[in-house]
Amino acid sequence: MRMLVLGGTVFLSRAVAAFAVARGHEVVAVHRGRSGTVPDGVRQVVHDRADPFPAELAGEPFDAVVDVSRTPSHVRRAVAAWPDAHWVLVSTISVYADVADPGGPGVGRLVEAQPEDVDLAADPAAYGPMKVACEDAVRDGAASATVVRPGLVVGPGDPSGRFAYWPARMRRVLDAGPDDPAAADVLAPGDPADRVQVIDVRDLAVWIVDLAEHRAVGTFDAVAPAVPIGELLADVARGCGAAPRWRWVDGDRLTALGVRPWAGERSLPLWLPRPGYDGMVTHAADPALLAGLSVRPVEETAADVLDWLRADPEAAVTGLTAAQEADVLARSGADEPGAPHR
Incomplete structure:
Protein backbone atom coordinates (compact mmCIF):
# COMPACT_ATOMS: atom_id res chain seq x y z
CA MET A 1 0.00 0.00 0.00
CA ARG A 2 1.12 3.54 -0.76
CA MET A 3 0.29 5.77 2.20
CA LEU A 4 0.49 9.54 2.46
CA VAL A 5 0.91 10.84 6.00
CA LEU A 6 0.22 14.55 6.31
CA GLY A 7 2.65 15.24 9.12
CA GLY A 8 4.89 12.36 10.09
CA THR A 9 7.47 14.08 12.28
CA VAL A 10 5.83 14.47 15.71
CA PHE A 11 4.04 12.11 18.12
CA LEU A 12 0.95 10.45 16.58
CA SER A 13 1.60 11.13 12.91
CA ARG A 14 5.21 10.02 13.32
CA ALA A 15 4.09 6.83 15.05
CA VAL A 16 1.66 6.14 12.19
CA ALA A 17 4.42 6.58 9.61
CA ALA A 18 6.78 4.34 11.59
CA PHE A 19 4.27 1.50 11.97
CA ALA A 20 3.22 1.73 8.32
CA VAL A 21 6.83 1.36 7.18
CA ALA A 22 7.31 -1.54 9.60
CA ARG A 23 4.34 -3.24 7.93
CA GLY A 24 6.10 -2.96 4.57
CA HIS A 25 4.07 -0.07 3.15
CA GLU A 26 5.51 2.72 1.01
CA VAL A 27 5.08 5.90 3.05
CA VAL A 28 5.42 9.54 2.04
CA ALA A 29 5.28 12.18 4.79
CA VAL A 30 4.46 15.81 3.97
CA HIS A 31 5.51 18.27 6.67
CA ARG A 32 6.68 21.84 7.11
CA GLY A 33 10.16 20.94 8.25
CA ARG A 34 9.85 22.92 11.48
CA SER A 35 9.98 20.19 14.11
CA GLY A 36 10.90 16.55 14.48
CA THR A 37 12.15 14.06 11.94
CA VAL A 38 10.49 11.37 9.87
CA PRO A 39 11.15 7.71 10.76
CA ASP A 40 13.72 5.73 8.82
CA GLY A 41 12.34 4.42 5.54
CA VAL A 42 9.84 7.25 5.07
CA ARG A 43 10.18 9.53 2.09
CA GLN A 44 9.64 13.13 3.11
CA VAL A 45 8.36 16.16 1.23
CA VAL A 46 8.79 19.53 2.93
CA HIS A 47 5.77 21.66 2.15
CA ASP A 48 3.60 24.27 3.85
CA ARG A 49 -0.04 23.24 3.46
CA ALA A 50 -1.11 26.88 3.29
CA ASP A 51 0.15 26.66 -0.31
CA PRO A 52 -1.07 24.41 -3.16
CA PHE A 53 0.58 21.01 -3.27
CA PRO A 54 3.44 20.71 -5.75
CA ALA A 55 2.18 19.33 -9.06
CA GLU A 56 4.52 16.34 -8.95
CA LEU A 57 3.18 15.34 -5.52
CA ALA A 58 -0.48 16.01 -6.30
CA GLY A 59 -0.13 13.78 -9.35
CA GLU A 60 0.99 10.77 -7.31
CA PRO A 61 -1.65 8.12 -6.50
CA PHE A 62 -2.03 6.94 -2.90
CA ASP A 63 -4.10 4.11 -1.52
CA ALA A 64 -4.57 5.82 1.83
CA VAL A 65 -4.10 9.24 3.41
CA VAL A 66 -3.76 9.89 7.13
CA ASP A 67 -4.35 13.47 8.24
CA VAL A 68 -4.14 14.98 11.73
CA SER A 69 -4.84 18.55 10.66
CA ARG A 70 -7.17 20.89 12.52
CA THR A 71 -7.19 23.47 9.71
CA PRO A 72 -10.23 23.17 7.42
CA SER A 73 -8.67 24.73 4.32
CA HIS A 74 -5.70 22.36 4.57
CA VAL A 75 -7.97 19.32 4.72
CA ARG A 76 -10.20 20.49 1.86
CA ARG A 77 -7.17 21.12 -0.34
CA ALA A 78 -5.71 17.69 0.40
CA VAL A 79 -8.99 15.84 -0.17
CA ALA A 80 -9.33 17.61 -3.52
CA ALA A 81 -5.84 16.43 -4.45
CA TRP A 82 -6.41 12.75 -3.50
CA PRO A 83 -10.17 12.08 -3.57
CA ASP A 84 -9.78 8.43 -4.60
CA ALA A 85 -7.71 7.44 -1.57
CA HIS A 86 -9.15 6.04 1.63
CA TRP A 87 -8.88 8.75 4.26
CA VAL A 88 -8.27 8.34 7.96
CA LEU A 89 -8.85 11.67 9.68
CA VAL A 90 -7.73 12.08 13.27
CA SER A 91 -10.37 14.29 14.84
CA THR A 92 -11.08 14.78 18.58
CA ILE A 93 -13.72 14.23 21.25
CA SER A 94 -13.79 18.03 21.45
CA VAL A 95 -16.27 17.93 18.56
CA TYR A 96 -19.04 17.06 21.03
CA ALA A 97 -21.23 19.94 22.13
CA ASP A 98 -22.00 18.56 25.60
CA VAL A 99 -18.97 17.49 27.63
CA ALA A 100 -21.25 16.19 30.37
CA ASP A 101 -23.10 13.77 28.06
CA PRO A 102 -21.36 13.32 24.70
CA GLY A 103 -23.42 10.35 23.54
CA GLY A 104 -20.82 9.12 21.08
CA PRO A 105 -20.66 8.93 17.27
CA GLY A 106 -24.04 9.19 15.62
CA VAL A 107 -25.69 10.09 18.91
CA GLY A 108 -23.85 12.94 20.56
CA ARG A 109 -24.68 16.45 19.40
CA LEU A 110 -21.70 18.18 17.77
CA VAL A 111 -20.58 21.77 17.99
CA GLU A 112 -21.35 23.89 14.97
CA ALA A 113 -18.73 23.54 12.24
CA GLN A 114 -16.27 26.37 11.72
CA PRO A 115 -15.28 26.09 8.03
CA GLU A 116 -12.92 29.07 8.14
CA ASP A 117 -9.38 28.80 9.47
CA VAL A 118 -9.04 30.32 12.95
CA ASP A 119 -5.88 31.13 14.90
CA LEU A 120 -6.23 29.02 18.04
CA ALA A 121 -3.90 31.31 19.92
CA ALA A 122 -6.60 33.97 19.59
CA ASP A 123 -9.60 31.65 19.94
CA PRO A 124 -8.81 28.24 21.53
CA ALA A 125 -12.52 27.37 21.57
CA ALA A 126 -12.45 27.09 17.75
CA TYR A 127 -10.55 23.80 17.94
CA GLY A 128 -13.60 21.54 18.11
CA PRO A 129 -15.63 23.48 15.52
CA MET A 130 -12.72 23.43 13.04
CA LYS A 131 -12.33 19.68 13.53
CA VAL A 132 -16.04 19.25 12.71
CA ALA A 133 -15.42 21.12 9.45
CA CYS A 134 -12.43 18.86 8.74
CA GLU A 135 -14.61 15.78 9.30
CA ASP A 136 -17.23 17.17 6.90
CA ALA A 137 -14.61 17.83 4.23
CA VAL A 138 -13.32 14.26 4.38
CA ARG A 139 -16.73 12.62 4.36
CA ASP A 140 -17.97 14.84 1.54
CA GLY A 141 -14.91 14.62 -0.69
CA ALA A 142 -13.13 11.28 -0.19
CA ALA A 143 -14.04 7.99 -1.83
CA SER A 144 -14.15 6.37 1.63
CA ALA A 145 -13.18 7.57 5.07
CA THR A 146 -12.65 6.68 8.70
CA VAL A 147 -12.90 9.40 11.35
CA VAL A 148 -11.28 8.66 14.71
CA ARG A 149 -11.93 10.94 17.67
CA PRO A 150 -9.25 10.45 20.35
CA GLY A 151 -9.39 11.77 23.84
CA LEU A 152 -6.10 12.09 25.72
CA VAL A 153 -3.31 10.44 23.73
CA VAL A 154 -0.28 9.58 25.87
CA GLN A 197 -9.46 7.68 29.85
CA VAL A 198 -6.08 7.63 28.14
CA ILE A 199 -4.84 5.86 25.04
CA ASP A 200 -1.24 5.01 24.21
CA VAL A 201 -0.07 6.72 21.03
CA ARG A 202 1.40 3.47 19.72
CA ASP A 203 -1.87 1.58 20.11
CA LEU A 204 -3.74 4.34 18.30
CA ALA A 205 -1.15 4.46 15.51
CA VAL A 206 -1.28 0.70 14.88
CA TRP A 207 -5.07 0.85 14.72
CA ILE A 208 -4.99 3.76 12.27
CA VAL A 209 -2.74 1.73 9.96
CA ASP A 210 -5.15 -1.21 10.31
CA LEU A 211 -8.11 1.02 9.38
CA ALA A 212 -6.26 2.32 6.34
CA GLU A 213 -5.31 -1.18 5.18
CA HIS A 214 -8.92 -2.38 5.40
CA ARG A 215 -10.46 0.85 4.09
CA ALA A 216 -12.77 0.75 7.08
CA VAL A 217 -15.63 3.21 6.93
CA GLY A 218 -17.06 4.78 10.06
CA THR A 219 -16.62 7.18 12.95
CA PHE A 220 -15.17 6.05 16.26
CA ASP A 221 -14.31 7.51 19.63
CA ALA A 222 -10.68 6.38 19.78
CA VAL A 223 -10.51 5.70 23.49
CA ALA A 224 -9.52 2.99 25.92
CA PRO A 225 -11.97 1.90 28.62
CA VAL A 281 -13.72 10.89 30.15
CA THR A 282 -16.54 8.36 29.85
CA HIS A 283 -16.73 7.73 26.11
CA ALA A 284 -17.68 4.19 25.13
CA ALA A 285 -14.62 2.18 24.11
CA ASP A 286 -16.44 -0.94 22.92
CA PRO A 287 -17.07 0.18 19.29
CA ALA A 288 -13.37 0.92 18.76
CA LEU A 289 -12.32 -2.31 20.47
CA LEU A 290 -14.72 -4.29 18.29
CA ALA A 291 -13.24 -2.50 15.25
CA GLY A 292 -9.77 -3.76 16.11
CA LEU A 293 -8.29 -1.28 18.59
CA SER A 294 -6.05 -3.05 21.11
CA VAL A 295 -4.81 -1.23 24.22
CA ARG A 296 -1.82 -1.99 26.38
Whole structure:
Protein backbone atom coordinates (compact mmCIF):
# COMPACT_ATOMS: atom_id res chain seq x y z
CA MET A 1 0.00 0.00 0.00
CA ARG A 2 1.12 3.54 -0.76
CA MET A 3 0.29 5.77 2.20
CA LEU A 4 0.49 9.54 2.46
CA VAL A 5 0.91 10.84 6.00
CA LEU A 6 0.22 14.55 6.31
CA GLY A 7 2.65 15.24 9.12
CA GLY A 8 4.89 12.36 10.09
CA THR A 9 7.47 14.08 12.28
CA VAL A 10 5.83 14.47 15.71
CA PHE A 11 4.04 12.11 18.12
CA LEU A 12 0.95 10.45 16.58
CA SER A 13 1.60 11.13 12.91
CA ARG A 14 5.21 10.02 13.32
CA ALA A 15 4.09 6.83 15.05
CA VAL A 16 1.66 6.14 12.19
CA ALA A 17 4.42 6.58 9.61
CA ALA A 18 6.78 4.34 11.59
CA PHE A 19 4.27 1.50 11.97
CA ALA A 20 3.22 1.73 8.32
CA VAL A 21 6.83 1.36 7.18
CA ALA A 22 7.31 -1.54 9.60
CA ARG A 23 4.34 -3.24 7.93
CA GLY A 24 6.10 -2.96 4.57
CA HIS A 25 4.07 -0.07 3.15
CA GLU A 26 5.51 2.72 1.01
CA VAL A 27 5.08 5.90 3.05
CA VAL A 28 5.42 9.54 2.04
CA ALA A 29 5.28 12.18 4.79
CA VAL A 30 4.46 15.81 3.97
CA HIS A 31 5.51 18.27 6.67
CA ARG A 32 6.68 21.84 7.11
CA GLY A 33 10.16 20.94 8.25
CA ARG A 34 9.85 22.92 11.48
CA SER A 35 9.98 20.19 14.11
CA GLY A 36 10.90 16.55 14.48
CA THR A 37 12.15 14.06 11.94
CA VAL A 38 10.49 11.37 9.87
CA PRO A 39 11.15 7.71 10.76
CA ASP A 40 13.72 5.73 8.82
CA GLY A 41 12.34 4.42 5.54
CA VAL A 42 9.84 7.25 5.07
CA ARG A 43 10.18 9.53 2.09
CA GLN A 44 9.64 13.13 3.11
CA VAL A 45 8.36 16.16 1.23
CA VAL A 46 8.79 19.53 2.93
CA HIS A 47 5.77 21.66 2.15
CA ASP A 48 3.60 24.27 3.85
CA ARG A 49 -0.04 23.24 3.46
CA ALA A 50 -1.11 26.88 3.29
CA ASP A 51 0.15 26.66 -0.31
CA PRO A 52 -1.07 24.41 -3.16
CA PHE A 53 0.58 21.01 -3.27
CA PRO A 54 3.44 20.71 -5.75
CA ALA A 55 2.18 19.33 -9.06
CA GLU A 56 4.52 16.34 -8.95
CA LEU A 57 3.18 15.34 -5.52
CA ALA A 58 -0.48 16.01 -6.30
CA GLY A 59 -0.13 13.78 -9.35
CA GLU A 60 0.99 10.77 -7.31
CA PRO A 61 -1.65 8.12 -6.50
CA PHE A 62 -2.03 6.94 -2.90
CA ASP A 63 -4.10 4.11 -1.52
CA ALA A 64 -4.57 5.82 1.83
CA VAL A 65 -4.10 9.24 3.41
CA VAL A 66 -3.76 9.89 7.13
CA ASP A 67 -4.35 13.47 8.24
CA VAL A 68 -4.14 14.98 11.73
CA SER A 69 -4.84 18.55 10.66
CA ARG A 70 -7.17 20.89 12.52
CA THR A 71 -7.19 23.47 9.71
CA PRO A 72 -10.23 23.17 7.42
CA SER A 73 -8.67 24.73 4.32
CA HIS A 74 -5.70 22.36 4.57
CA VAL A 75 -7.97 19.32 4.72
CA ARG A 76 -10.20 20.49 1.86
CA ARG A 77 -7.17 21.12 -0.34
CA ALA A 78 -5.71 17.69 0.40
CA VAL A 79 -8.99 15.84 -0.17
CA ALA A 80 -9.33 17.61 -3.52
CA ALA A 81 -5.84 16.43 -4.45
CA TRP A 82 -6.41 12.75 -3.50
CA PRO A 83 -10.17 12.08 -3.57
CA ASP A 84 -9.78 8.43 -4.60
CA ALA A 85 -7.71 7.44 -1.57
CA HIS A 86 -9.15 6.04 1.63
CA TRP A 87 -8.88 8.75 4.26
CA VAL A 88 -8.27 8.34 7.96
CA LEU A 89 -8.85 11.67 9.68
CA VAL A 90 -7.73 12.08 13.27
CA SER A 91 -10.37 14.29 14.84
CA THR A 92 -11.08 14.78 18.58
CA ILE A 93 -13.72 14.23 21.25
CA SER A 94 -13.79 18.03 21.45
CA VAL A 95 -16.27 17.93 18.56
CA TYR A 96 -19.04 17.06 21.03
CA ALA A 97 -21.23 19.94 22.13
CA ASP A 98 -22.00 18.56 25.60
CA VAL A 99 -18.97 17.49 27.63
CA ALA A 100 -21.25 16.19 30.37
CA ASP A 101 -23.10 13.77 28.06
CA PRO A 102 -21.36 13.32 24.70
CA GLY A 103 -23.42 10.35 23.54
CA GLY A 104 -20.82 9.12 21.08
CA PRO A 105 -20.66 8.93 17.27
CA GLY A 106 -24.04 9.19 15.62
CA VAL A 107 -25.69 10.09 18.91
CA GLY A 108 -23.85 12.94 20.56
CA ARG A 109 -24.68 16.45 19.40
CA LEU A 110 -21.70 18.18 17.77
CA VAL A 111 -20.58 21.77 17.99
CA GLU A 112 -21.35 23.89 14.97
CA ALA A 113 -18.73 23.54 12.24
CA GLN A 114 -16.27 26.37 11.72
CA PRO A 115 -15.28 26.09 8.03
CA GLU A 116 -12.92 29.07 8.14
CA ASP A 117 -9.38 28.80 9.47
CA VAL A 118 -9.04 30.32 12.95
CA ASP A 119 -5.88 31.13 14.90
CA LEU A 120 -6.23 29.02 18.04
CA ALA A 121 -3.90 31.31 19.92
CA ALA A 122 -6.60 33.97 19.59
CA ASP A 123 -9.60 31.65 19.94
CA PRO A 124 -8.81 28.24 21.53
CA ALA A 125 -12.52 27.37 21.57
CA ALA A 126 -12.45 27.09 17.75
CA TYR A 127 -10.55 23.80 17.94
CA GLY A 128 -13.60 21.54 18.11
CA PRO A 129 -15.63 23.48 15.52
CA MET A 130 -12.72 23.43 13.04
CA LYS A 131 -12.33 19.68 13.53
CA VAL A 132 -16.04 19.25 12.71
CA ALA A 133 -15.42 21.12 9.45
CA CYS A 134 -12.43 18.86 8.74
CA GLU A 135 -14.61 15.78 9.30
CA ASP A 136 -17.23 17.17 6.90
CA ALA A 137 -14.61 17.83 4.23
CA VAL A 138 -13.32 14.26 4.38
CA ARG A 139 -16.73 12.62 4.36
CA ASP A 140 -17.97 14.84 1.54
CA GLY A 141 -14.91 14.62 -0.69
CA ALA A 142 -13.13 11.28 -0.19
CA ALA A 143 -14.04 7.99 -1.83
CA SER A 144 -14.15 6.37 1.63
CA ALA A 145 -13.18 7.57 5.07
CA THR A 146 -12.65 6.68 8.70
CA VAL A 147 -12.90 9.40 11.35
CA VAL A 148 -11.28 8.66 14.71
CA ARG A 149 -11.93 10.94 17.67
CA PRO A 150 -9.25 10.45 20.35
CA GLY A 151 -9.39 11.77 23.84
CA LEU A 152 -6.10 12.09 25.72
CA VAL A 153 -3.31 10.44 23.73
CA VAL A 154 -0.28 9.58 25.87
CA GLY A 155 3.07 7.89 25.60
CA PRO A 156 6.72 8.58 24.79
CA GLY A 157 7.22 11.70 22.70
CA ASP A 158 4.05 13.47 23.87
CA PRO A 159 4.68 17.19 23.34
CA SER A 160 1.87 18.20 25.73
CA GLY A 161 3.62 16.87 28.85
CA ARG A 162 0.29 16.02 30.51
CA PHE A 163 0.50 12.31 31.27
CA ALA A 164 4.28 12.63 31.63
CA TYR A 165 3.74 14.65 34.81
CA TRP A 166 2.89 11.47 36.70
CA PRO A 167 5.88 9.31 35.68
CA ALA A 168 8.05 12.39 36.31
CA ARG A 169 6.52 12.68 39.77
CA MET A 170 7.19 8.97 40.38
CA ARG A 171 10.79 9.61 39.34
CA ARG A 172 11.08 12.12 42.19
CA VAL A 173 9.75 9.45 44.55
CA LEU A 174 12.34 6.97 43.29
CA ASP A 175 15.21 9.45 43.36
CA ALA A 176 14.43 10.95 46.77
CA GLY A 177 17.27 10.87 49.26
CA PRO A 178 17.35 11.25 53.05
CA ASP A 179 17.26 15.03 52.69
CA ASP A 180 13.89 14.89 50.93
CA PRO A 181 11.64 12.60 52.99
CA ALA A 182 8.45 14.34 51.80
CA ALA A 183 9.07 13.46 48.14
CA ALA A 184 6.96 10.33 48.53
CA ASP A 185 3.92 12.39 49.64
CA VAL A 186 2.19 12.89 46.30
CA LEU A 187 -0.75 15.24 45.79
CA ALA A 188 -3.61 13.43 44.07
CA PRO A 189 -6.64 15.16 42.57
CA GLY A 190 -10.30 14.98 43.46
CA ASP A 191 -12.00 11.68 44.18
CA PRO A 192 -10.09 8.42 43.55
CA ALA A 193 -13.28 7.05 41.99
CA ASP A 194 -13.46 9.76 39.28
CA ARG A 195 -13.03 8.06 35.93
CA VAL A 196 -10.41 8.92 33.32
CA GLN A 197 -9.46 7.68 29.85
CA VAL A 198 -6.08 7.63 28.14
CA ILE A 199 -4.84 5.86 25.04
CA ASP A 200 -1.24 5.01 24.21
CA VAL A 201 -0.07 6.72 21.03
CA ARG A 202 1.40 3.47 19.72
CA ASP A 203 -1.87 1.58 20.11
CA LEU A 204 -3.74 4.34 18.30
CA ALA A 205 -1.15 4.46 15.51
CA VAL A 206 -1.28 0.70 14.88
CA TRP A 207 -5.07 0.85 14.72
CA ILE A 208 -4.99 3.76 12.27
CA VAL A 209 -2.74 1.73 9.96
CA ASP A 210 -5.15 -1.21 10.31
CA LEU A 211 -8.11 1.02 9.38
CA ALA A 212 -6.26 2.32 6.34
CA GLU A 213 -5.31 -1.18 5.18
CA HIS A 214 -8.92 -2.38 5.40
CA ARG A 215 -10.46 0.85 4.09
CA ALA A 216 -12.77 0.75 7.08
CA VAL A 217 -15.63 3.21 6.93
CA GLY A 218 -17.06 4.78 10.06
CA THR A 219 -16.62 7.18 12.95
CA PHE A 220 -15.17 6.05 16.26
CA ASP A 221 -14.31 7.51 19.63
CA ALA A 222 -10.68 6.38 19.78
CA VAL A 223 -10.51 5.70 23.49
CA ALA A 224 -9.52 2.99 25.92
CA PRO A 225 -11.97 1.90 28.62
CA ALA A 226 -12.47 4.44 31.40
CA VAL A 227 -10.92 3.61 34.79
CA PRO A 228 -10.97 5.30 38.21
CA ILE A 229 -8.15 7.81 38.49
CA GLY A 230 -7.03 6.15 41.72
CA GLU A 231 -6.54 2.92 39.80
CA LEU A 232 -4.76 4.65 36.92
CA LEU A 233 -2.33 6.45 39.25
CA ALA A 234 -1.65 3.19 41.12
CA ASP A 235 -0.87 1.57 37.76
CA VAL A 236 1.48 4.45 36.88
CA ALA A 237 3.30 4.02 40.18
CA ARG A 238 3.59 0.27 39.71
CA GLY A 239 4.85 0.68 36.14
CA CYS A 240 7.52 3.08 37.39
CA GLY A 241 8.44 0.88 40.35
CA ALA A 242 7.53 3.59 42.87
CA ALA A 243 5.63 3.47 46.18
CA PRO A 244 4.14 6.93 46.70
CA ARG A 245 2.02 8.01 49.65
CA TRP A 246 -1.03 9.46 47.91
CA ARG A 247 -2.60 12.51 49.53
CA TRP A 248 -6.02 13.11 48.01
CA VAL A 249 -7.44 16.64 47.97
CA ASP A 250 -10.98 17.31 46.79
CA GLY A 251 -11.63 19.39 43.70
CA ASP A 252 -13.17 22.40 45.44
CA ARG A 253 -10.14 22.75 47.68
CA LEU A 254 -7.75 22.41 44.75
CA THR A 255 -9.63 25.16 42.90
CA ALA A 256 -9.53 27.41 45.97
CA LEU A 257 -5.76 26.91 46.14
CA GLY A 258 -5.32 27.97 42.52
CA VAL A 259 -4.62 24.54 41.06
CA ARG A 260 -5.71 24.29 37.43
CA PRO A 261 -7.32 21.20 35.93
CA TRP A 262 -6.28 18.97 33.03
CA ALA A 263 -2.99 20.48 31.78
CA GLY A 264 -0.66 23.46 31.66
CA GLU A 265 1.17 25.55 34.21
CA ARG A 266 0.16 25.12 37.84
CA SER A 267 -2.11 22.23 36.89
CA LEU A 268 -2.65 18.76 38.23
CA PRO A 269 -2.82 16.87 34.94
CA LEU A 270 -5.72 14.51 34.16
CA TRP A 271 -7.89 16.08 36.88
CA LEU A 272 -11.22 17.43 35.68
CA PRO A 273 -13.63 19.05 38.17
CA ARG A 274 -16.90 17.21 38.79
CA PRO A 275 -19.73 17.66 38.07
CA GLY A 276 -19.58 19.08 34.58
CA TYR A 277 -16.82 17.16 32.81
CA ASP A 278 -17.88 13.55 33.37
CA GLY A 279 -18.63 13.00 29.69
CA MET A 280 -15.14 14.06 28.65
CA VAL A 281 -13.72 10.89 30.15
CA THR A 282 -16.54 8.36 29.85
CA HIS A 283 -16.73 7.73 26.11
CA ALA A 284 -17.68 4.19 25.13
CA ALA A 285 -14.62 2.18 24.11
CA ASP A 286 -16.44 -0.94 22.92
CA PRO A 287 -17.07 0.18 19.29
CA ALA A 288 -13.37 0.92 18.76
CA LEU A 289 -12.32 -2.31 20.47
CA LEU A 290 -14.72 -4.29 18.29
CA ALA A 291 -13.24 -2.50 15.25
CA GLY A 292 -9.77 -3.76 16.11
CA LEU A 293 -8.29 -1.28 18.59
CA SER A 294 -6.05 -3.05 21.11
CA VAL A 295 -4.81 -1.23 24.22
CA ARG A 296 -1.82 -1.99 26.38
CA PRO A 297 -1.70 -1.78 30.19
CA VAL A 298 -1.11 1.66 31.71
CA GLU A 299 1.85 0.20 33.61
CA GLU A 300 3.64 -0.41 30.30
CA THR A 301 2.94 3.10 29.05
CA ALA A 302 4.15 4.62 32.32
CA ALA A 303 7.37 2.59 32.30
CA ASP A 304 8.11 3.61 28.71
CA VAL A 305 7.38 7.27 29.43
CA LEU A 306 9.74 7.14 32.43
CA ASP A 307 12.46 5.68 30.20
CA TRP A 308 11.83 8.49 27.69
CA LEU A 309 12.10 11.13 30.43
CA ARG A 310 15.39 9.68 31.60
CA ALA A 311 16.79 9.51 28.07
CA ASP A 312 15.67 12.96 26.93
CA PRO A 313 16.30 15.95 29.23
CA GLU A 314 14.15 18.06 26.87
CA ALA A 315 11.09 15.81 27.19
CA ALA A 316 7.98 17.85 27.90
CA VAL A 317 6.47 17.75 31.39
CA THR A 318 3.76 20.17 32.46
CA GLY A 319 1.98 20.65 35.77
CA LEU A 320 2.74 21.74 39.30
CA THR A 321 6.37 22.33 40.19
CA ALA A 322 7.76 20.58 43.26
CA ALA A 323 7.53 23.82 45.23
CA GLN A 324 3.95 24.45 44.14
CA GLU A 325 2.91 20.92 45.05
CA ALA A 326 4.50 21.23 48.50
CA ASP A 327 2.72 24.54 49.07
CA VAL A 328 -0.65 23.09 48.04
CA LEU A 329 -0.18 20.08 50.30
CA ALA A 330 0.77 22.30 53.22
CA ARG A 331 -2.35 24.42 52.82
CA SER A 332 -4.80 21.76 51.67
CA GLY A 333 -5.73 20.03 54.88
CA ALA A 334 -5.14 16.71 53.11
CA ASP A 335 -5.42 13.53 55.12
CA GLU A 336 -2.24 12.07 56.48
CA PRO A 337 -0.44 10.06 53.82
CA GLY A 338 -1.31 6.42 53.52
CA ALA A 339 -0.65 3.43 51.34
CA PRO A 340 -0.97 3.80 47.58
CA HIS A 341 -4.62 3.80 46.55
CA ARG A 342 -5.87 0.74 44.76
